[in-house]
Amino acid sequence: MYQVKATVLFNEKAGKAHYRMKLEVSQIAKDARPGQFVHIRCSSGDDPLLRRPFSIHKCAQGRIDILYQVVGRGTAILSKKRRGDQLDLLGPLGKGFEIDSAFSKIFIISGGMGVAPLYMVAQEITRLGQGKEVTVLLGAKNKELILDKDDLESLGLRVMIATEDGSEGYQGLVSDLFERLISSQTSLSLAVYSCGPVSMLKKIAELSSHQGFFCQVSLEQRMGCGLGACLGCVIRGTSGYLRVCKEGPVFDAQEILWDDPGLEIK
Numbered sequence: 001m002y003q004v005k006a007t008v009l010f011n012e013k014a015g016k017a018h019y020r021m022k023l024e025v026s027q028i029a030k031d032a033r034p035g036q037f038v039h040i041r042c043s044s045g046d047d048p049l050l051r052r053p054f055s056i057h058k059c060a061q062g063r064i065d066i067l068y069q070v071v072g073r074g075t076a077i078l079s080k081k082r083r084g085d086q087l088d089l090l091g092p093l094g095k096g097f098e099i100d101s102a103f104s105k106i107f108i109i110s111g112g113m114g115v116a117p118l119y120m121v122a123q124e125i126t127r128l129g130q131g132k133e134v135t136v137l138l139g140a141k142n143k144e145l146i147l148d149k150d151d152l153e154s155l156g157l158r159v160m161i162a163t164e165d166g167s168e169g170y171q172g173l174v175s176d177l178f179e180r181l182i183s184s185q186t187s188l189s190l191a192v193y194s195c196g197p198v199s200m201l202k203k204i205a206e207l208s209s210h211q212g213f214f215c216q217v218s219l220e221q222r223m224g225c226g227l228g229a230c231l232g233c234v235i236r237g238t239s240g241y242l243r244v245c246k247e248g249p250v251f252d253a254q255e256i257l258w259d260d261p262g263l264e265i266k
């Protein structure tokens, strides 16, 4: 883990409320694994005081990308950064996805911004070689909010869309589309990697529990230190409390107590 100054190479709009930022930060880029995150000090002053966590979306040649949505003070400040600006980063942090080459059928399932940590999962699975049937399911409220479809297709993966308003692809929730698609699958050869709203992850975790397939999810909790010290991100797991920043943000779906009210962002 490093604390470093990263240089903004670009920070551009990607759709209505989303931005892509590329940062020159060789130390973090060289160690980053799919599912890990960086903790960014958005402001040089004390408003906001706490760092904000963002998944490492892409990583190559000493650079990382983050893909983010403006939802409050920290992300609004981030959206104003320009080429050449410097940001204080901690990273790479947390435990990422375990990508096991043994599985022959893989679903990567994203809801909304959930695609941010999943692009590197898709890249890693592609790198592991041929002979796998990989399907990426991208879900969003409407087609304007679907991110990364072209990038994922250019990795050679089958990409399917679910929109709640039916403006593209399957009309309904991406977890419902997934349930339909797996009804005829053999669970033992199946792996699922997912990130998105808690309600979506909970549904996928229930399917995993009933059908016995391997399933890892990435959770987003509000964070303080990002280093395991403040306990600000704790949730309840099946065998005790879990720090999302340290034991996660990626967990086996069966490790989580999905009815824990602490799972919802307060």
Ligand SMILES: Cc1cc2nc3c(=O)[nH]c(=O)nc-3n(C[C@H](O)[C@H](O)[C@H](O)COP(=O)(O)OP(=O)(O)OC[C@H]3O[C@@H](n4cnc5c(N)ncnc54)[C@H](O)[C@@H]3O)c2cc1C
Residues within 6 Å of the ligand: 037, 048, 052, 053, 054, 055, 056, 066, 067, 068, 069, 070, 071, 072, 073, 074, 075, 076, 113, 116, 117, 219, 220, 221, 222, 223, 249, 265, 266
């Ligand atoms: C491990 C991890 C990875 C993340 N990766 C990404 C990413 O790649 N792209 C991205 O856009 N966002 C990501 N998030 C969420 C991001 O950290 C928050 O959106 C951000 O901290 C909000 O800061 P703010 O100051 O703009 O908003 P605030 O003013 O702090 O809050 C505004 C709104 O955002 C909600 N919010 C605040 N913190 C979080 C949080 N940690 N998770 C979810 N909602 C939150 C609040 O409930 C509130 O409704 C990630 C969170 C975690 C824990």
Ligand code: FES
Residues within 6 Å of the ligand: 222, 223, 224, 225, 226, 227, 228, 229, 230, 231, 232, 233, 234, 243, 244, 245, 246
């Ligand atoms: S954010 Fe401090 S322990 Fe996780």
